[in-house]
Amino acid sequence: MNKPETTAPAHFLRQIVRADLDSGKHSKIVTRFPPEPNGYLHIGHAKSICLNFGLAQEFGGDCHLRFDDTNPAKEEQEYIDAIKQDVEWLGFQWAGNVRYASDYFDQLHAWAIELIKAGKAYVCDLTPEQAREYRGNLTEPGRNSPFRDRGVDENLDLFARMTAGEFADGAKVLRAKIDMAAPNMNLRDPILYRIRHAHHHQTGDKWCVYPSYDFTHGQSDALEGVTHSICTLEFEDHRPLYEWCLSNLPVPATPRQYEFARLNLNYTVTSKRKLKQLVDEGHVDGWDDPRMSTLSAFRRRGYTPGSLREFCERIGVTRSDAVVDMGVLEFCIREDLDASAPRAMCVLRPLKVTITNYPEGQTEQLHLPRHPKDDMGVRELPFSRELYIDQDDFMVDPPKGYKRLLPGGEVRLRGSYVIRADEAVTDEQGNIVELLCSYDPETLGKNPEGRKVKGVIHWVPAAQSVECEVRLYDRLFRAPNPDKNEEGNTFLENINPDSLLVLKGCRAEPSLASAEAEERFQFEREGYFCVDRKDSKPGQPVFNRTVTLRDSWGQ
Structure with a gap:
Protein backbone atom coordinates (compact mmCIF):
# COMPACT_ATOMS: atom_id res chain seq x y z
CA MET A 1 0.00 0.00 0.00
CA ASN A 2 1.12 3.57 -0.54
CA LYS A 3 2.26 5.27 2.65
CA PRO A 4 1.53 8.95 3.15
CA GLU A 5 4.57 11.17 3.13
CA THR A 6 5.22 13.39 6.12
CA THR A 7 7.78 16.03 6.94
CA ALA A 8 7.18 15.65 10.68
CA PRO A 9 10.06 14.40 12.84
CA ALA A 10 10.31 10.60 12.77
CA HIS A 11 9.90 9.83 16.48
CA PHE A 12 10.10 6.20 17.55
CA LEU A 13 6.36 5.51 17.29
CA ARG A 14 6.23 6.90 13.75
CA GLN A 15 9.13 4.62 12.91
CA ILE A 16 7.36 1.59 14.41
CA VAL A 17 4.13 2.27 12.53
CA ARG A 18 5.95 2.88 9.25
CA ALA A 19 7.97 -0.33 9.67
CA ASP A 20 4.84 -2.36 10.46
CA LEU A 21 3.13 -1.09 7.32
CA ASP A 22 6.22 -1.54 5.14
CA SER A 23 6.71 -5.12 6.33
CA GLY A 24 3.08 -6.03 5.77
CA LYS A 25 2.54 -6.83 9.43
CA HIS A 26 -0.47 -4.54 9.20
CA SER A 27 -2.23 -3.26 6.12
CA LYS A 28 -4.00 -0.58 8.14
CA ILE A 29 -3.28 0.78 11.58
CA VAL A 30 -5.92 1.24 14.27
CA THR A 31 -5.23 3.30 17.38
CA ARG A 32 -7.50 4.36 20.20
CA PHE A 33 -7.87 7.12 22.78
CA PRO A 34 -9.39 5.56 25.93
CA PRO A 35 -10.09 8.21 28.62
CA GLU A 36 -11.85 7.40 31.86
CA PRO A 37 -14.89 9.71 32.14
CA ASN A 38 -14.14 10.78 35.71
CA GLY A 39 -13.04 14.34 34.96
CA TYR A 40 -12.20 16.78 32.20
CA LEU A 41 -9.29 16.27 29.82
CA HIS A 42 -6.10 18.23 30.54
CA ILE A 43 -3.00 19.27 28.58
CA GLY A 44 -1.43 15.85 29.12
CA HIS A 45 -4.36 14.27 27.32
CA ALA A 46 -3.82 16.67 24.42
CA LYS A 47 -0.47 15.00 23.74
CA SER A 48 -2.09 11.56 23.74
CA ILE A 49 -4.95 12.75 21.53
CA CYS A 50 -2.60 14.33 19.01
CA LEU A 51 -0.42 11.22 19.01
CA ASN A 52 -3.15 8.60 18.63
CA PHE A 53 -5.38 10.50 16.24
CA GLY A 54 -2.40 12.03 14.48
CA LEU A 55 -0.72 8.71 13.70
CA ALA A 56 -3.97 7.25 12.40
CA GLN A 57 -4.56 10.33 10.27
CA GLU A 58 -0.99 10.45 9.01
CA PHE A 59 -0.89 6.79 7.93
CA GLY A 60 -4.45 6.47 6.63
CA GLY A 61 -5.73 4.45 9.59
CA ASP A 62 -8.50 4.76 12.16
CA CYS A 63 -8.53 6.03 15.72
CA HIS A 64 -11.31 5.03 18.09
CA LEU A 65 -12.67 7.07 20.96
CA ARG A 66 -13.41 4.56 23.71
CA PHE A 67 -14.45 5.48 27.22
CA ASP A 68 -12.90 3.34 29.95
CA ASP A 69 -16.09 3.31 31.99
CA THR A 70 -15.36 0.54 34.49
CA ASN A 71 -15.85 2.63 37.66
CA PRO A 72 -19.41 4.02 37.64
CA ALA A 73 -19.06 5.57 41.10
CA LYS A 74 -16.73 8.28 39.71
CA GLU A 75 -18.08 8.70 36.19
CA GLU A 76 -20.60 11.21 34.89
CA GLN A 77 -22.28 12.03 31.59
CA GLU A 78 -20.97 15.59 31.95
CA TYR A 79 -17.43 14.28 31.60
CA ILE A 80 -18.32 12.17 28.57
CA ASP A 81 -19.86 15.15 26.80
CA ALA A 82 -16.90 17.39 27.65
CA ILE A 83 -14.36 14.84 26.41
CA LYS A 84 -16.12 14.44 23.07
CA GLN A 85 -16.25 18.21 22.64
CA ASP A 86 -12.54 18.55 23.46
CA VAL A 87 -11.47 15.91 20.93
CA GLU A 88 -13.52 17.57 18.20
CA TRP A 89 -12.32 21.04 19.21
CA LEU A 90 -8.71 19.90 18.83
CA GLY A 91 -9.58 19.05 15.24
CA PHE A 92 -9.95 15.27 15.31
CA GLN A 93 -12.79 12.89 14.53
CA TRP A 94 -12.98 9.32 15.77
CA ALA A 95 -13.74 6.41 13.46
CA GLY A 96 -17.26 5.04 13.71
CA ASN A 97 -19.39 5.48 16.79
CA VAL A 98 -18.15 6.44 20.22
CA ARG A 99 -17.20 3.23 21.99
CA TYR A 100 -17.40 2.28 25.65
CA ALA A 101 -15.66 -0.46 27.59
CA SER A 102 -19.13 -1.23 28.90
CA ASP A 103 -20.07 -2.28 25.34
CA TYR A 104 -17.96 -5.38 26.05
CA PHE A 105 -19.12 -6.19 29.59
CA ASP A 106 -21.01 -9.31 28.46
CA GLN A 107 -18.00 -10.64 26.57
CA LEU A 108 -15.58 -9.76 29.36
CA HIS A 109 -17.78 -11.52 31.89
CA ALA A 110 -17.92 -14.61 29.68
CA TRP A 111 -14.13 -14.57 29.36
CA ALA A 112 -13.78 -14.29 33.13
CA ILE A 113 -15.82 -17.46 33.43
CA GLU A 114 -13.52 -19.14 30.90
CA LEU A 115 -10.51 -18.25 33.03
CA ILE A 116 -12.22 -19.74 36.08
CA LYS A 117 -13.00 -22.95 34.18
CA ALA A 118 -9.37 -23.15 33.04
CA GLY A 119 -8.19 -22.82 36.64
CA LYS A 120 -6.65 -19.43 35.92
CA ALA A 121 -8.92 -17.27 38.09
CA TYR A 122 -10.41 -17.60 41.56
CA VAL A 123 -12.69 -15.76 43.97
CA CYS A 124 -10.80 -14.28 46.90
CA ASP A 125 -12.25 -13.17 50.25
CA LEU A 126 -9.25 -11.25 51.56
CA THR A 127 -9.96 -7.71 52.69
CA PRO A 128 -8.05 -4.95 50.87
CA GLU A 129 -5.74 -4.63 53.89
CA GLN A 130 -5.07 -8.38 53.97
CA ALA A 131 -4.53 -8.45 50.21
CA ARG A 132 -1.85 -5.76 50.49
CA GLU A 133 -0.12 -7.74 53.22
CA TYR A 134 -0.19 -10.96 51.19
CA ARG A 135 1.06 -9.16 48.09
CA GLY A 136 4.56 -8.58 49.44
CA ASN A 137 6.72 -5.74 48.17
CA LEU A 138 9.51 -5.02 45.72
CA THR A 139 12.05 -6.97 47.78
CA GLU A 140 9.85 -9.73 49.21
CA PRO A 141 7.65 -12.16 47.26
CA GLY A 142 3.96 -12.33 47.99
CA ARG A 143 2.11 -15.20 49.62
CA ASN A 144 -0.70 -17.22 48.13
CA SER A 145 -4.16 -16.25 49.26
CA PRO A 146 -5.78 -18.94 51.46
CA PHE A 147 -8.60 -18.95 48.88
CA ARG A 148 -6.30 -19.51 45.89
CA ASP A 149 -6.91 -23.26 45.72
CA ARG A 150 -10.68 -23.18 45.66
CA GLY A 151 -12.10 -25.61 43.15
CA VAL A 152 -13.47 -24.58 39.81
CA ASP A 153 -17.09 -25.34 40.75
CA GLU A 154 -16.88 -23.31 43.96
CA ASN A 155 -15.33 -20.37 42.12
CA LEU A 156 -17.99 -20.52 39.41
CA ASP A 157 -20.72 -20.57 42.06
CA LEU A 158 -19.22 -17.68 44.02
CA PHE A 159 -18.67 -15.58 40.91
CA ALA A 160 -22.25 -16.20 39.83
CA ARG A 161 -23.46 -15.09 43.28
CA MET A 162 -21.21 -12.00 43.08
CA THR A 163 -22.81 -11.22 39.73
CA ALA A 164 -26.28 -11.74 41.20
CA GLY A 165 -25.61 -9.16 43.89
CA GLU A 166 -25.51 -11.45 46.95
CA PHE A 167 -22.40 -9.90 48.48
CA ALA A 168 -21.53 -6.39 49.68
CA ASP A 169 -19.02 -4.14 48.00
CA GLY A 170 -15.50 -5.31 48.80
CA ALA A 171 -16.57 -8.63 50.24
CA LYS A 172 -15.00 -10.63 47.40
CA VAL A 173 -13.00 -10.11 44.22
CA LEU A 174 -12.13 -12.26 41.25
CA ARG A 175 -8.36 -12.60 40.82
CA ALA A 176 -6.19 -14.03 38.09
CA LYS A 177 -4.05 -16.96 39.19
CA ILE A 178 -0.57 -16.09 37.91
CA ASP A 179 2.43 -15.93 40.28
CA MET A 180 2.58 -14.41 43.76
CA ALA A 181 6.39 -14.46 43.56
CA ALA A 182 6.61 -12.61 40.24
CA PRO A 183 9.13 -9.74 40.25
CA ASN A 184 6.48 -7.63 38.51
CA MET A 185 3.92 -6.74 41.17
CA ASN A 186 1.18 -6.51 38.55
CA LEU A 187 1.43 -10.28 37.97
CA ARG A 188 0.84 -11.18 41.63
CA ASP A 189 -2.69 -12.45 41.14
CA PRO A 190 -4.20 -9.14 40.02
CA ILE A 191 -7.87 -8.31 40.46
CA LEU A 192 -10.08 -8.96 37.46
CA TYR A 193 -13.51 -8.09 38.93
CA ARG A 194 -14.79 -6.09 41.89
CA ILE A 195 -18.22 -5.84 43.43
CA ARG A 196 -19.77 -2.40 43.04
CA HIS A 197 -23.44 -1.83 43.65
CA ALA A 198 -23.58 1.32 41.56
CA HIS A 199 -25.78 2.61 38.77
CA HIS A 200 -23.88 2.79 35.49
CA HIS A 201 -24.41 5.65 33.05
CA GLN A 202 -24.51 3.25 30.09
CA THR A 203 -25.72 -0.11 31.43
CA GLY A 204 -27.98 1.11 34.22
CA ASP A 205 -28.41 -1.43 37.03
CA LYS A 206 -27.60 -4.52 34.96
CA TRP A 207 -24.26 -5.14 36.66
CA CYS A 208 -23.01 -5.09 40.22
CA VAL A 209 -19.61 -6.54 39.31
CA TYR A 210 -17.25 -4.48 37.19
CA PRO A 211 -14.00 -5.48 35.47
CA SER A 212 -10.70 -3.83 36.38
CA TYR A 213 -8.93 -1.58 33.93
CA ASP A 214 -6.19 -4.18 33.40
CA PHE A 215 -8.72 -6.85 32.49
CA THR A 216 -10.70 -4.50 30.24
CA HIS A 217 -7.96 -2.71 28.36
CA GLY A 218 -6.32 -5.39 26.25
CA GLN A 219 -9.49 -7.31 25.49
CA SER A 220 -11.27 -4.14 24.37
CA ASP A 221 -8.33 -3.38 22.09
CA ALA A 222 -8.53 -6.88 20.68
CA LEU A 223 -12.28 -6.72 20.09
CA GLU A 224 -11.84 -3.45 18.19
CA GLY A 225 -8.92 -4.65 16.09
CA VAL A 226 -6.52 -2.10 17.56
CA THR A 227 -3.02 -2.61 16.16
CA HIS A 228 -1.01 -0.11 18.23
CA SER A 229 -2.18 0.42 21.79
CA ILE A 230 -0.30 3.57 22.77
CA CYS A 231 -0.20 4.71 26.38
CA THR A 232 2.08 6.54 28.83
CA LEU A 233 5.09 5.01 30.58
CA GLU A 234 3.17 4.48 33.82
CA PHE A 235 1.55 1.50 32.10
CA GLU A 236 4.83 -0.11 31.05
CA ASP A 237 4.81 -2.42 34.08
CA HIS A 238 1.24 -3.38 33.21
CA ARG A 239 2.21 -4.63 29.75
CA PRO A 240 3.06 -8.21 30.90
CA LEU A 241 -0.45 -8.48 32.37
CA TYR A 242 -1.92 -6.99 29.19
CA GLU A 243 -0.15 -9.73 27.24
CA TRP A 244 -1.03 -12.47 29.74
CA CYS A 245 -4.74 -11.75 29.36
CA LEU A 246 -4.52 -11.73 25.58
CA SER A 247 -2.57 -14.99 25.47
CA ASN A 248 -4.94 -16.80 27.83
CA LEU A 249 -8.20 -15.84 26.12
CA PRO A 250 -9.63 -16.57 22.65
CA VAL A 251 -9.38 -12.96 21.52
CA PRO A 252 -9.94 -12.14 17.82
CA ALA A 253 -6.72 -10.08 17.51
CA THR A 254 -3.45 -9.49 19.33
CA PRO A 255 -2.74 -5.77 19.69
CA ARG A 256 0.66 -4.56 20.87
CA GLN A 257 1.12 -2.01 23.63
CA TYR A 258 3.69 0.80 23.29
CA GLU A 259 4.57 3.40 25.88
CA PHE A 260 5.75 7.00 25.65
CA ALA A 261 6.67 9.63 28.23
CA ARG A 262 3.76 11.64 29.52
CA LEU A 263 3.66 15.42 29.26
CA ASN A 264 4.91 17.20 32.38
CA LEU A 265 4.40 20.97 32.23
CA ASN A 266 5.76 23.28 34.91
CA TYR A 267 3.51 25.63 36.88
CA THR A 268 0.61 23.19 36.44
CA VAL A 269 -0.95 20.10 37.95
CA THR A 270 -2.50 17.44 35.74
CA SER A 271 -3.69 14.97 38.34
CA LYS A 272 -7.45 14.55 37.88
CA ARG A 273 -7.79 14.12 41.62
CA LYS A 274 -6.09 17.43 42.28
CA LEU A 275 -7.94 19.22 39.51
CA LYS A 276 -11.21 17.95 40.97
CA GLN A 277 -10.10 19.12 44.40
CA LEU A 278 -9.47 22.61 43.04
CA VAL A 279 -13.00 22.62 41.64
CA ASP A 280 -14.79 21.00 44.58
CA GLU A 281 -13.14 23.25 47.18
CA GLY A 282 -13.83 26.43 45.20
CA HIS A 283 -10.22 27.42 44.50
CA VAL A 284 -11.27 27.92 40.87
CA ASP A 285 -14.54 28.59 39.10
CA GLY A 286 -15.18 25.15 37.64
CA TRP A 287 -13.35 22.76 35.35
CA ASP A 288 -13.26 25.40 32.61
CA ASP A 289 -11.80 28.17 34.76
CA PRO A 290 -9.24 29.71 32.36
CA ARG A 291 -6.46 29.19 34.92
CA MET A 292 -6.90 25.42 34.92
CA SER A 293 -4.84 23.01 32.78
CA THR A 294 -7.94 21.41 31.23
CA LEU A 295 -8.64 21.66 27.52
CA SER A 296 -12.01 23.25 28.30
CA ALA A 297 -10.18 25.92 30.29
CA PHE A 298 -7.66 26.50 27.52
CA ARG A 299 -10.49 26.87 25.02
CA ARG A 300 -12.29 29.38 27.23
CA ARG A 301 -9.08 31.33 27.75
CA GLY A 302 -8.56 31.64 24.02
CA TYR A 303 -5.92 29.04 23.20
CA THR A 304 -6.30 27.80 19.64
CA PRO A 305 -6.51 24.13 18.64
CA GLY A 306 -3.73 24.70 16.13
CA SER A 307 -1.39 26.10 18.76
CA LEU A 308 -1.93 23.09 21.02
CA ARG A 309 -1.32 20.69 18.14
CA GLU A 310 1.85 22.59 17.25
CA PHE A 311 2.97 22.48 20.88
CA CYS A 312 2.47 18.71 21.08
CA GLU A 313 4.40 18.25 17.85
CA ARG A 314 7.18 20.56 18.96
CA ILE A 315 7.87 18.87 22.30
CA GLY A 316 8.19 15.51 20.55
CA VAL A 317 7.52 11.92 21.59
CA THR A 318 10.15 10.05 23.60
CA ARG A 319 10.47 7.48 26.34
CA SER A 320 12.37 9.86 28.64
CA ASP A 321 10.52 11.84 31.28
CA ALA A 322 11.13 15.56 31.17
CA VAL A 323 9.46 18.77 32.29
CA VAL A 324 8.41 21.18 29.55
CA ASP A 325 8.56 24.87 30.32
CA MET A 326 5.25 26.73 30.19
CA GLY A 327 7.01 29.30 28.01
CA VAL A 328 7.10 26.79 25.14
CA LEU A 329 3.32 26.50 25.20
CA GLU A 330 2.88 30.27 25.48
CA PHE A 331 5.27 30.76 22.54
CA CYS A 332 3.11 28.48 20.39
CA ILE A 333 0.01 30.42 21.42
CA ARG A 334 1.59 33.78 20.58
CA GLU A 335 2.93 32.53 17.26
CA ASP A 336 -0.52 31.30 16.21
CA LEU A 337 -2.40 34.37 17.42
CA ASP A 338 0.10 36.83 15.97
CA ALA A 339 -0.76 35.48 12.54
CA SER A 340 -4.49 34.94 13.03
CA ALA A 341 -5.86 37.44 15.56
CA PRO A 342 -7.23 40.75 14.24
CA ARG A 343 -6.05 43.88 16.04
CA ALA A 344 -8.23 46.11 18.16
CA MET A 345 -7.87 48.67 20.92
CA TRP A 459 -7.18 55.02 22.64
CA VAL A 460 -10.92 54.65 22.12
CA PRO A 461 -13.68 57.21 21.48
CA ALA A 462 -15.57 58.14 24.63
CA ALA A 463 -19.12 58.23 23.26
CA GLN A 464 -19.04 55.19 20.97
CA SER A 465 -16.74 52.88 22.95
CA VAL A 466 -18.10 49.71 24.52
CA GLU A 467 -17.96 49.23 28.27
CA CYS A 468 -16.60 45.79 29.05
CA GLU A 469 -15.02 43.58 31.67
CA VAL A 470 -11.46 42.35 31.21
CA ARG A 471 -9.98 39.44 33.13
CA LEU A 472 -6.22 39.28 33.38
CA TYR A 473 -5.23 35.66 33.93
CA ASP A 474 -1.82 34.49 35.01
CA ARG A 475 -0.39 31.12 36.00
CA LEU A 476 -2.43 29.38 38.66
CA PHE A 477 0.64 28.29 40.61
CA ARG A 478 3.63 30.36 41.66
CA ALA A 479 6.06 27.42 41.90
CA PRO A 480 7.45 25.55 38.84
CA ASN A 481 6.59 22.26 40.54
CA PRO A 482 3.50 22.93 42.64
CA ASP A 483 3.80 19.53 44.36
CA LYS A 484 7.48 19.60 45.30
CA ASN A 485 9.48 22.70 46.10
CA GLU A 486 12.10 23.99 48.49
CA GLU A 487 9.52 25.54 50.80
CA GLY A 488 7.75 22.21 51.24
CA ASN A 489 4.36 23.68 50.38
CA THR A 490 1.46 21.57 49.14
CA PHE A 491 0.03 22.32 45.73
CA LEU A 492 -2.83 24.26 47.32
CA GLU A 493 -0.38 26.42 49.26
CA ASN A 494 1.37 27.21 45.99
CA ILE A 495 -1.69 28.77 44.37
CA ASN A 496 -0.75 32.14 42.92
CA PRO A 497 -2.88 34.80 44.68
CA ASP A 498 -2.42 37.07 41.65
CA SER A 499 -3.58 34.52 39.08
CA LEU A 500 -6.70 36.58 38.30
CA LEU A 501 -7.31 40.33 38.21
CA VAL A 502 -10.79 41.46 37.16
CA LEU A 503 -11.05 44.92 35.63
CA LYS A 504 -14.52 46.42 35.29
CA GLY A 505 -15.41 49.58 33.41
CA CYS A 506 -12.87 49.01 30.65
CA ARG A 507 -13.58 50.63 27.28
CA ALA A 508 -13.24 48.83 23.96
CA GLU A 509 -13.42 50.22 20.46
CA PRO A 510 -16.90 50.09 18.84
CA SER A 511 -16.03 47.23 16.47
CA LEU A 512 -15.88 44.89 19.47
CA ALA A 513 -19.53 45.43 20.40
CA SER A 514 -20.54 42.60 18.07
CA ALA A 515 -17.66 40.28 18.91
CA GLU A 516 -18.86 36.70 19.30
CA ALA A 517 -17.94 34.12 21.93
CA GLU A 518 -14.42 32.70 21.47
CA GLU A 519 -13.36 35.39 19.00
CA ARG A 520 -9.73 36.29 19.60
CA PHE A 521 -8.05 39.67 19.26
CA GLN A 522 -4.76 41.32 19.90
CA PHE A 523 -5.47 44.35 22.06
CA GLU A 524 -2.69 46.62 20.92
CA ARG A 525 0.02 46.98 23.57
CA GLU A 526 -1.94 44.81 26.02
CA GLY A 527 -1.85 41.20 24.82
CA TYR A 528 -4.09 38.61 23.20
CA PHE A 529 -7.67 38.33 24.42
CA CYS A 530 -10.68 36.11 23.84
CA VAL A 531 -14.40 36.80 24.23
CA ASP A 532 -15.49 34.68 27.19
CA ARG A 533 -17.83 31.94 25.96
CA LYS A 534 -19.59 31.64 29.32
CA ASP A 535 -20.18 35.12 30.75
CA SER A 536 -20.32 37.44 27.74
CA LYS A 537 -23.67 38.86 26.70
CA PRO A 538 -24.71 40.77 23.56
CA GLY A 539 -23.32 44.30 23.88
CA GLN A 540 -21.65 43.39 27.20
CA PRO A 541 -18.50 41.48 26.28
CA VAL A 542 -16.16 39.89 28.80
CA PHE A 543 -12.60 39.47 27.56
CA ASN A 544 -10.15 36.91 28.93
CA ARG A 545 -6.45 37.55 28.52
CA THR A 546 -5.10 34.57 26.64
CA VAL A 547 -1.42 35.46 26.83
CA THR A 548 0.72 38.56 27.08
CA LEU A 549 2.50 40.00 24.04
CA ARG A 550 5.81 38.70 25.32
CA ASP A 551 7.02 36.47 28.11
CA SER A 552 7.06 38.68 31.20
CA TRP A 553 6.86 35.93 33.84
CA GLY A 554 9.20 36.63 36.74
CA GLN A 555 10.47 39.87 35.22
Missing part, protein backbone atom coordinates in the same frame (compact mmCIF):
# COMPACT_ATOMS: atom_id res chain seq x y z
CA CYS A 346 -9.15 48.40 24.46
CA VAL A 347 -8.38 50.78 27.33
CA LEU A 348 -8.14 48.76 30.53
CA ARG A 349 -7.91 51.68 32.98
CA PRO A 350 -9.67 54.59 31.29
CA LEU A 351 -8.58 58.20 31.65
CA LYS A 352 -10.77 60.76 29.90
CA VAL A 353 -9.15 63.09 27.36
CA THR A 354 -10.82 66.21 26.01
CA ILE A 355 -9.27 67.71 22.88
CA THR A 356 -10.04 71.35 23.46
CA ASN A 357 -9.30 72.61 19.95
CA TYR A 358 -11.31 69.89 18.16
CA PRO A 359 -14.67 71.19 16.90
CA GLU A 360 -17.57 70.34 19.21
CA GLY A 361 -20.12 67.97 17.66
CA GLN A 362 -17.74 66.87 14.90
CA THR A 363 -16.94 63.18 14.32
CA GLU A 364 -14.76 61.70 11.60
CA GLN A 365 -14.48 58.05 10.71
CA LEU A 366 -10.95 56.68 10.69
CA HIS A 367 -10.14 53.40 8.98
CA LEU A 368 -7.55 51.14 10.63
CA PRO A 369 -6.36 47.76 9.31
CA ARG A 370 -7.62 44.72 11.18
CA HIS A 371 -4.20 43.10 10.81
CA PRO A 372 -0.80 44.67 9.99
CA LYS A 373 0.30 41.89 7.61
CA ASP A 374 -2.64 39.85 6.34
CA ASP A 375 -5.47 41.46 4.44
CA MET A 376 -8.30 41.10 6.96
CA GLY A 377 -10.02 44.30 5.92
CA VAL A 378 -10.42 47.45 7.95
CA ARG A 379 -12.37 48.59 10.97
CA GLU A 380 -14.01 51.96 11.47
CA LEU A 381 -13.05 54.05 14.46
CA PRO A 382 -14.88 57.30 15.21
CA PHE A 383 -12.73 60.22 16.29
CA SER A 384 -14.19 63.19 18.10
CA ARG A 385 -13.54 65.68 20.88
CA GLU A 386 -13.63 63.23 23.81
CA LEU A 387 -11.80 59.93 24.10
CA TYR A 388 -10.13 57.59 26.59
CA ILE A 389 -6.51 56.62 27.01
CA ASP A 390 -4.97 54.33 29.62
CA GLN A 391 -4.09 55.89 32.98
CA ASP A 392 -0.55 54.52 32.66
CA ASP A 393 -0.03 56.53 29.48
CA PHE A 394 0.18 59.82 31.33
CA MET A 395 2.63 60.67 34.09
CA VAL A 396 3.36 64.01 35.74
CA ASP A 397 6.85 62.99 36.78
CA PRO A 398 7.86 60.17 34.45
CA PRO A 399 11.01 58.05 34.72
CA LYS A 400 13.86 58.39 32.25
CA GLY A 401 13.07 56.89 28.86
CA TYR A 402 9.30 57.37 29.24
CA LYS A 403 7.85 57.83 25.74
CA ARG A 404 4.22 58.43 26.50
CA LEU A 405 2.26 61.50 27.52
CA LEU A 406 3.54 63.99 30.09
CA PRO A 407 2.75 67.65 30.81
CA GLY A 408 3.53 69.66 27.67
CA GLY A 409 4.58 66.48 25.85
CA GLU A 410 3.25 64.96 22.64
CA VAL A 411 2.28 61.46 21.54
CA ARG A 412 0.55 60.02 18.56
CA LEU A 413 -2.81 58.34 19.02
CA ARG A 414 -2.65 55.03 17.14
CA GLY A 415 -3.83 55.53 13.56
CA SER A 416 -4.81 59.12 14.32
CA TYR A 417 -3.46 62.51 15.31
CA VAL A 418 -0.64 63.83 17.43
CA ILE A 419 -1.91 65.36 20.67
CA ARG A 420 -0.24 67.48 23.37
CA ALA A 421 -1.07 67.36 27.08
CA ASP A 422 -1.90 70.90 28.17
CA GLU A 423 -3.54 70.46 31.57
CA ALA A 424 -4.36 67.68 34.06
CA VAL A 425 -7.68 67.96 35.92
CA THR A 426 -7.68 66.50 39.43
CA ASP A 427 -10.37 65.66 41.97
CA GLU A 428 -10.44 66.68 45.64
CA GLN A 429 -8.03 63.88 46.53
CA GLY A 430 -5.53 64.96 43.91
CA ASN A 431 -6.24 62.08 41.54
CA ILE A 432 -6.04 62.89 37.84
CA VAL A 433 -9.51 62.44 36.35
CA GLU A 434 -9.18 64.17 32.98
CA LEU A 435 -6.60 65.50 30.57
CA LEU A 436 -7.13 68.64 28.53
CA CYS A 437 -5.19 68.23 25.31
CA SER A 438 -4.83 69.88 21.93
CA TYR A 439 -4.32 68.18 18.58
CA ASP A 440 -2.47 69.04 15.41
CA PRO A 441 -4.88 68.63 12.46
CA GLU A 442 -1.93 68.25 10.04
CA THR A 443 -0.72 65.02 11.62
CA LEU A 444 -3.39 62.48 10.72
CA GLY A 445 -1.40 59.31 10.05
CA LYS A 446 1.85 61.16 9.38
CA ASN A 447 4.65 63.25 10.88
CA PRO A 448 5.11 66.62 9.15
CA GLU A 449 8.59 67.29 7.87
CA GLY A 450 11.06 68.09 10.61
CA ARG A 451 8.76 66.84 13.38
CA LYS A 452 9.37 63.61 15.30
CA VAL A 453 7.00 62.04 17.80
CA LYS A 454 8.34 58.86 19.34
CA GLY A 455 5.45 57.74 21.53
CA VAL A 456 2.37 55.98 20.16
CA ILE A 457 -0.48 55.08 22.51
CA HIS A 458 -3.83 53.35 22.06
